[in-house]
Amino acid sequence: MxxxxxxxxxxxxxxxxxxxxxxxxxxxxxxxxxxxxxxxxxxxxxxxxxxxxxxxxxxxxxxxxxxxxxxxxxxxxxxFAGHTLNGKVESLAGPEISVTRIPEPEDVGDISPVTRxxxxxxxxxxxxxxxxxxxxxxxxxxxxxxxxxxxxxxxxxxxxxxxxxxxxxxxxxxxxxxxxxxxxxxxxxxxxxxxGRGTIRHQISIVFRADLHGPLRGRRFAVCRIANPLVDGVLGHDDTLRRGTLIITHDPHTDPVTAYTPERCTELVRAAVGVPGLPVTVLSTLPWEMAxxxxxxxxxxxxxxxxxxxxxxxxxxxxxxxxxxxxxxxxxxxxxxxxxxxxxxxxxxxxxxxxxxxxxxxxxxxxxRLAARTGKGGGPDDAAVADTLSVMFGYRYRSAAVIADEEEQDRAAPDFADPRTLSGAPGTRVPHLWLGAGDGRTVSTLSLVDRRPLLMAGAKAAEWCDAARAVARRTGIDLDVVRLGDDVTERERSWHDATGVTETGAVLIRPDGFVAWRSTAAQPSPEGVLEDVLNHVLARDES
CATH class of the missing domain: 3.50.50.60 (FAD/NAD(P)-binding domain)
Structure with missing residues (x-):
């Protein structure tokens, strides 16, 4: 530009x-x-x-x-609640090669208020x-x-x-x-x-309309692999059983996208479903690259x-x-x-x-994961495969918008940690705990976070709360303040244990639910400390 x-x-x-x-x-x-x-x-x-x-x-x-x-x-x-089968078939109407039921998702109620x-x-x-x-x-x-x-x-x-x-x-x-x-x-x-590795393979998605009730024979697939002489791909269907998507791999040099006419796509869908002459309406084709x-x-x-x-x-x-x-x-x-x-x-x-x-x-x-699925795994990298929950919950931020604990500043951390081991360290998502609110509701620590930073203080940390309100008034920084035992109460787990602070400590949580800073206990001049912390995290000292 x-x-x-x-x-x-x-x-x-x-x-x-x-x-x-x-x-x-x-x-x-x-x-x-x-x-x-x-x-x-x-x-x-x-x-x-x-x-x-x-x-x-x-x-x-x-x-x-x-x-x-x-x-x-x-x-x-x-x-889609009943779409739980993982199958490989010659076609929907044809013989099954292997069909298994997808395991129930792991219960994550101990790490998230959203359990599914x-x-x-x-x-x-x-x-x-x-x-x-x-x-x-x-x-x-x-x-x-x-x-x-x-x-x-x-x-x-x-x-x-x-x-x-x-x-x-x-x-x-x-x-x-x-x-x-x-x-x-x-x-x-x-x-x-x-x-990065770049393009792994070229794909085409064919969205179509057809009646799949009969070929499905009462089954509901989450994933269905098609393997026959005409089609090697993945067929998905929606909950109406009248709309589907066929995904196939192609070589753009020998089999260009322009070769996928509505007529050819119709025949591919019929072969995947296993019903010759099946009425099919091809709605759209989309070429894309797995990369x-x-x-x-x-x-x-x-x-x-x-x-x-x-x-x-x-x-x-x-x-x-x-x-x-x-x-x-x-x-x-x-x-x-x-x-x-x-x-x-x-x-x-x-x-x-x-x-x-x-x-x-x-x-x-x-x-x-792709290497393992295609049989190209088995090497030393396999040990580095993290579970899905760790990838989605367990990453850690290191930036100027985070003030790391002194003992953590130079310590190497894994790309993804088990979310059940997260303990309120700056740069990580605040642990989920159920807390009692003043109006009788039960709320998650994550639900307390709104559009502004949140200072959450321990049960004996009134000084941090007073300091936060004073800093907010003087600087104009929008800041929410919550004190354990006053605004919210513990239910089952200890908030102090989960966040790694004592009853006189405090945690500053960003609007995205990530911990920006914490003090394990009381400090001299808390008002000055908090102002410096907020100016640093919000880059106000660089304006």
Whole structure:
């Protein structure tokens, strides 16, 4: 991007988001929840009709629950409750090669207030996120293409083109978020390279409509592998049993995408279902690459990459969408704090410092799982495979937005820790505990975290609470304060043990639920200590 001094822009917005896929819509939703005015543009006419990503883990649902969409998602997913078979068949109507039942998900009630995995596809999730974002005031424009983004010291200028009418408008934004996917133009426009194994294989997804009741014979598959002379791929079906997706591998050099005409796709679907002459309507085909890539940086000036624009994760383990949504959540609260004047702009530098190592480590985990699944594992790297809960819950941030304990500052830590061993260390997600609220409700420690940082103090730490309120009044920093025994009470587990502080200690929790700092006990001059901590974590001392 080159400097631009053009004046007279027709639209202005604090944040411009490009791409209304799962991550772009999540970005819009989180920004809306924080009250950040923004514009989201998407070149396609509406949300995706392709299932693409499937399933959200409890950590992701924690974030979405806070903004008010979990109930709607669970309702939408109710029809998939019985889709529990993992099968390999010659065709749906043909012989079974092997069919097993997927084990029940591990109980995570001891580490999260959200105790289940959401089994739902991207095409069904996106409309729910869109509806909620608009309820919260998001300006979302489909059929709108971003062109010629140019940034200078104060913002980004771009042209927005209406793909239906050809009309163009100029827009000026303070920040640009690229959620435009693995093939998006913003990253390439910035000249940001990607590192990693690269393309593993080329895939085509065929979305179709057909009556699958008969061939399914009462079965409901979560995963169904097709293996016959015409089709070697994966067939998925929805809860209506009238819509499916066939995913196959192809070689673009010998078998180009253009060869997949509606007629050929119809025959492939019929072969996969095992019913010659089956009435099939091909709704769409989508070529895509299974790849392992991470951008060399997640930010360039006032432009930020999220989701597949930042990292392409092999679809093994279901990490891609979950990691992207967590990217968006991390960035949204920081942008909100900067735009409200609560934080210095240097806080935004912690987005790359925190999320890129997570993205890199998650790509590696997916690649290790893929190697094991394809029989190419068995080497020393197998010992490095982390369980799914550790990947989703157990990562740790090291950045200027975290003040590490002195004994932890130079200690090497694993990429992913068992979430049941997390103990309130700065840079980790605050442990989940059920607490009693003053109105008789039972709330999670995570539910106490809202749009502002939260100081949570021990049962005998009134000095920390008084200091926090005094600092907030004097500096104008928005800060929530909760004291154990006064505002909330313990239920089963000890809050002090879980967070690693005494009754006179305190923990500062960021709006994303991660511990920014803790003091294991009382300290002299707590007001001065807290002011220094907040100025450091929010980069106010660098403004």
């Amino acid at each position: 080159h400097e631009d001094t053009t004046a007279g822009h027709e639209d202005t917005t604090p944040v411009l988001v490009v791409g209304a896929g799962l991550v772009g819509l999540s970005t819009s939703l989180f920004l809306s929840w924080h009250g950040v005015r923004h514009l989201l543009v998407e070149r396609h006419a509406g949300t995706s009709i392709h299932p693409r990503a499937w399933g959200l883990y409890p950590r992701t649902l924690e974030l979405l629950d806070a903004v008010g969409v979990t109930d709607a998602l669970l309702t939408e997913a109710a029809g 995995i959401l089994s739902l596809s991207q095409d069904r999730i996106e409309p729910i996120l869109l509806r909620r974002a608009r309820e919260l005031g998001a300006d979302v424009r489909f059929g709108t293409e971003l062109r010629d983004p140019v940034q200078d010291a104060d913002g980004v200028t771009a042209t927005l083109r209406d793909r239906e009418t050809g009309a163009e408008r100029r827009v000026r934004a303070r920040y640009l978020i690229a959620a435009d996917g693995a093939r998006g133009s913003v990253r390439e426009h910035l000249g940001i390279a990607r590192q 392992a890539l991470v951008a060399e940086r997640y930010a360039e000036g006032r432009v930020f990459l999220v989701g597949d624009a930042a990292h392409v994760i092999p679809p093994v383990g279901g990490y891609g969408a979950n990691t992207g949504i967590q990217d968006a959540h991390n960035l949204a609260w920081k942008l909100a704090a900067v735009l409200r004047g609560q934080a210095g702009e240097a806080l935004l530098g912690s987005y790359d410092a925190e999320r890129r190592p997570v993205g890199r480590a998650t790509v590696r985990q997916a690649a290790l």
